[in-house]
Amino acid sequence: MTATLAAPPLRIGKAAVGALGTLAVATGALESVVTPTLPLLQRELDMSPAEGALLSIMLLITGALVTPVAGKLGDRYGGKRVLIRLMAVVCAGGLVSSLAPNLPVLLLGQVLQGAMVGALPLSFILVRTHLPAGESKVAIGVVSGLFVGGGMAGTLSAGPVAEGLSRHWMFALPTIAVIGSTLLVNGLMPHDPPGPSGRSDAAAGVDWPGLVLLSGTLATLMLLLALAPDMSSRPLVLGALLVVLAAFVTGWIAAQRRAASPMIDLRMLARPAVWKACVLTFVICVGTSVAVYLVPQLFAVSADGYGFGASATEIGFFLLPGAVAASLAGPVGGIGARRFGSRAVVTAGIVMMTAALIALAAVHTEVWHLVLGKMLIALANGLCVTAMVTSTATSVERSDTGIATSLVLVTRVLGYAVGVQVSGAILTAGPPSGSDVPAESAFVTGFLIAAALTALSLLVVRTMSKGAKK
Helix, strand or coil, X not given: CCCCCCCCCCCCCHHHHHHHHHHHHHHHHHHCCHHHHHHHHHHHCCCCHHHHHHHHHHHHHHHHHHHHHXXXXXXXXXXXXXXXXXXXXXXXXXXXXXXXXXXXXXXXXXXXXXXXXXXXXXXXXXXXXXXCHHHHHHHHHHHHHHHHHHHHHHHHHHHHXXXXXXXXXXXXXXXXXXXXXXXXXXXXXXCCCCCCCCCHHHHHCCCHHHHHHHHHHHHHHHHHHHCHXXXXXXXXXXXXXXHHHHHHHHHHHHHHXXXXXXXXXXXXXXXXXXXXXXXXXXXXXXXXXXHHHHHHXXXXXXXXXXXXXXXXXXXXXXXXXXXXXXXXXXXXXXHHHHHXXXXXXXXXXXXXHHHHHHHHHHCCCXXXXXXXXXXXXXXXXXXHHHHHHHHHHHHCCHHHHHHHHXXXXXXXXXXXXXXXXXXXXXXXXXXXXXXXXXCHHHHHHHHHHHHHHHHHCHHHHCCCCCCCCC
């Protein structure tokens, strides 16, 4: 009896890695076009600030749900096969967004586009399969850096395209780039072998009940926050949504406890290092997302009042320093955590963020006030989240690293979503009588609430271990 040996995976050349990099640039650009143009979209589609907040986080929420599923399917069936199918969904979402005549259709497009967040881990699977360890690390760094670079390009170009052509082309052009780069990857990247079918995680498959229930939980929570400003006049709707939310949460917890391979292992939350990291990540990301949402809105408020009347193009330029700071925060945070310990890095980040939020609440009369404040908050967030992920990864067994860090990353998305929706609700509830423009006090209130919540997280930081120093 002869055994059939699997052929070793083919080595890939620079062209295949370049195709993955091109795809990273295109998806990064498509992901980032909404943030600088959100005030323009709100005007053209007659959206309230709460509805605009919902639009700005829809892609992120879908990404949080898709990423763990994409990784499992990639390990099980092969990274290239899953990546191409995933990008087909992204391309469909980009086309829907580019043709959207109203908010519901645009929301659908963003939901489909959210599948792009799973593209990076699938790209990493391909790189690690087809390259030696040393070369794969370099390739992963290149692809990650190009994704960030694509995001910066999208931030800068979205405004000029939307104002010079239309909001439709703002989505269409990067979607065309995604289609082209997907075809390149399909043509240049060899197929990678599927994972062993006998592995326990492969046999368990994807936790579809958990995915559906978590999707329902997040969708209900976001709808509840989006409708919050009008809930006082509709108490029955509020009560019904709370009941539905409680049912989804209860069902999801029960499903995770019973699943052979759950999306999120809730038993991991019982470990002090993990739940503390999740609490801190949630609070820090709430504070960050308040600035992410409120600062562009403040830029766009008419210069006749307390704002600056900035166009979408100008807003993109104003947000660029924050994007650069965020890209630098990851490596700086990793170096700081290794040298000074995770607790010191998180403490410094929280103090920086709290000070920046208070400063924005007190002083926001010049463009540079907002640019500097947003840049410091982006830097602080990157430092904190990197330190949290590093601390969590080193506090559990090697075999539990993926589960523990996925908890932190899902909590990160939830914090962003809640912070943006709360900010939108504050602005929606804040316009003076007879005006569509939020009162300046609504911005001040949002910044101060975020600052207070961020500062309170220092109580949890005090109980953290200092972290390993090397």
